[in-house]
Amino acid sequence: MTERLDVAVLQRRLAEFAAARDWEQYHTPKNLAAALSVEASELVEIFQWLTPEQSARVMDDPDTAPRVADEVADVLAYLLQFCEVLGIDVLAALAAKIERNERRFPVPEGP
Amino acid sequence: MTERLDVAVLQRRLAEFAAARDWEQYHTPKNLAAALSVEASELVEIFQWLTPEQSARVMDDPDTAPRVADEVADVLAYLLQFCEVLGIDVLAALAAKIERNERRFPVPEGP
Amino acid sequence: MTERLDVAVLQRRLAEFAAARDWEQYHTPKNLAAALSVEASELVEIFQWLTPEQSARVMDDPDTAPRVADEVADVLAYLLQFCEVLGIDVLAALAAKIERNERRFPVPEGP
Amino acid sequence: MTERLDVAVLQRRLAEFAAARDWEQYHTPKNLAAALSVEASELVEIFQWLTPEQSARVMDDPDTAPRVADEVADVLAYLLQFCEVLGIDVLAALAAKIERNERRFPVPEGP
Numbered sequence: 001m002t003e004r005l006d007v008a009v010l011q012r013r014l015a016e017f018a019a020a021r022d023w024e025q026y027h028t029p030k031n032l033a034a035a036l037s038v039e040a041s042e043l044v045e046i047f048q049w050l051t052p053e054q055s056a057r058v059m060d061d062p063d064t065a066p067r068v069a070d071e072v073a074d075v076l077a078y079l080l081q082f083c084e085v086l087g088i089d090v091l092a093a094l095a096a097k098i099e100r101n102e103r104r105f106p107v108p109e110g111p
Numbered sequence: 112m113t114e115r116l117d118v119a120v121l122q123r124r125l126a127e128f129a130a131a132r133d134w135e136q137y138h139t140p141k142n143l144a145a146a147l148s149v150e151a152s153e154l155v156e157i158f159q160w161l162t163p164e165q166s167a168r169v170m171d172d173p174d175t176a177p178r179v180a181d182e183v184a185d186v187l188a189y190l191l192q193f194c195e196v197l198g199i200d201v202l203a204a205l206a207a208k209i210e211r212n213e214r215r216f217p218v219p220e221g222p
Numbered sequence: 223m224t225e226r227l228d229v230a231v232l233q234r235r236l237a238e239f240a241a242a243r244d245w246e247q248y249h250t251p252k253n254l255a256a257a258l259s260v261e262a263s264e265l266v267e268i269f270q271w272l273t274p275e276q277s278a279r280v281m282d283d284p285d286t287a288p289r290v291a292d293e294v295a296d297v298l299a300y301l302l303q304f305c306e307v308l309g310i311d312v313l314a315a316l317a318a319k320i321e322r323n324e325r326r327f328p329v330p331e332g333p
Numbered sequence: 334m335t336e337r338l339d340v341a342v343l344q345r346r347l348a349e350f351a352a353a354r355d356w357e358q359y360h361t362p363k364n365l366a367a368a369l370s371v372e373a374s375e376l377v378e379i380f381q382w383l384t385p386e387q388s389a390r391v392m393d394d395p396d397t398a399p400r401v402a403d404e405v406a407d408v409l410a411y412l413l414q415f416c417e418v419l420g421i422d423v424l425a426a427l428a429a430k431i432e433r434n435e436r437r438f439p440v441p442e443g444p
Contacts, residue, residue: 007202033154033157034158036155043148044371047145059198069207070204073204091116091117107132155259232431235431259377315403
């Protein structure tokens with residue numbers, strides 16, 4: 001039986017992974033925020049010299065596609081670990097943000 | 112009845128939000144990766160002059176706590192939009208990464 | 223008589239500025255590297271939704287031009303402060319890098 | 334006879350380097366800002382798990398010291414290329430910024 005893929009399950013596996021290796025000492029919120037931004041920049045690096053059109057086709061390249069997926073995973077891993085150490089519910093934070101943005105940027109009315 | 116908070120639901124709401132405002136033209140993978148890294152840096156900015164100990168207590172400050180939650184939401188929003196435009200399953204990417212890391216960094220044996 | 227604008231003079235003024243305000247306690251290399259990356263991201267933010275063509279014309283916009291100059295100044299300020307606290311000669315480091323790159327990427331010969 | 338190390342000389346060498354390799358096509362302000370932020374993050378990466386005290390001693394490590402100098406050179410290289418393509422005088426921008434900051438943050442008076 002496979003565990004369902006959801007954020008809470010992955011977040012718990014990441015916490016257990018760090019605890020088993022005694023890495024929690026490094027996981028201050030400050031360090032995890034820095035690591036998150038470093039991973040986000042590694043994603044930017046893949047795109048930095050591409051045209052907008054080339055950037056839309058990166059998943060067609062068999063060398064680049066797994067790099068992109070890997071960096072995306074790293075960003076989410078550090079984001080979830082950051083939220084874990086600070087007790088932030090990241091999905092609730094995003095839902096609240098979307099609601100604020102829906103009020104802040106109303107859909108333009110049609111003609 | 113409220114919709115359950117899960118990644119797929121939030122990802123769909125973000126896609127509808129962008130489509131309704133005709134913002135999809137800006138959402139190239141290159142631009143979304145840049146926006147993701149900008150939001151990650153806004154999170155770093157909150158911590159940049161703090162000691163490790165101060166960084167662990169940011170959620171106790173009633174001014175800082177909502178800023179942290181807000182930046183976390185922005186990072187996840189751009190990450191999900193990036194994955195949406197490239198067709199990447201971010202939870203599967205993270206699960207695969209955790210499995211690779213479990214093989215790459217075996218737990219040290221006890222004494 | 224005005225002082226000539228050079229890197230060493232500006233670096234000394236930045237060091238005196240920080241010392242006079244007792245800010246040196248915050249200026250660990252780790253914190254200054256983070257601050258540098260935050261400022262670099264603020265520069266990226268100006269460009270994140272622009273096309274390549276729009277990005278080439280940012281200095282024509284009277285609102286954007288001073289923001290760009292301001293972010294550039296912030297990046298250089300933190301870079302010089304970082305190099306100051308670690309005793310790195312940034313111009314010598316760049317000259318050495320250019321020489322390495324000239325060997326690493328030889329100019330393609332003509333036909 | 335060696336050329337004096339100054340910013341204008343290095344900036345010209347970087348411009349000639351890019352022109353000789355036909356790389357100017359990639360050097361939009363948007364791409365150069367992204368590359369600058371990527372290099373700044375590579376500097377952050379060196380420090381991300383270090384304590385403040387360890388970060389102050391990075392130049393004592395014979396493996397880490399040249400990496401730090403190399404990343405610093407990369408940051409300055411992209412900053413100068415960015416300023417070159419937009420016609421920004423980076424030293425004048427920093428001097429103006431220091432003067433604004435001296436007015437904005439007056440030195441606290443003594444007792």
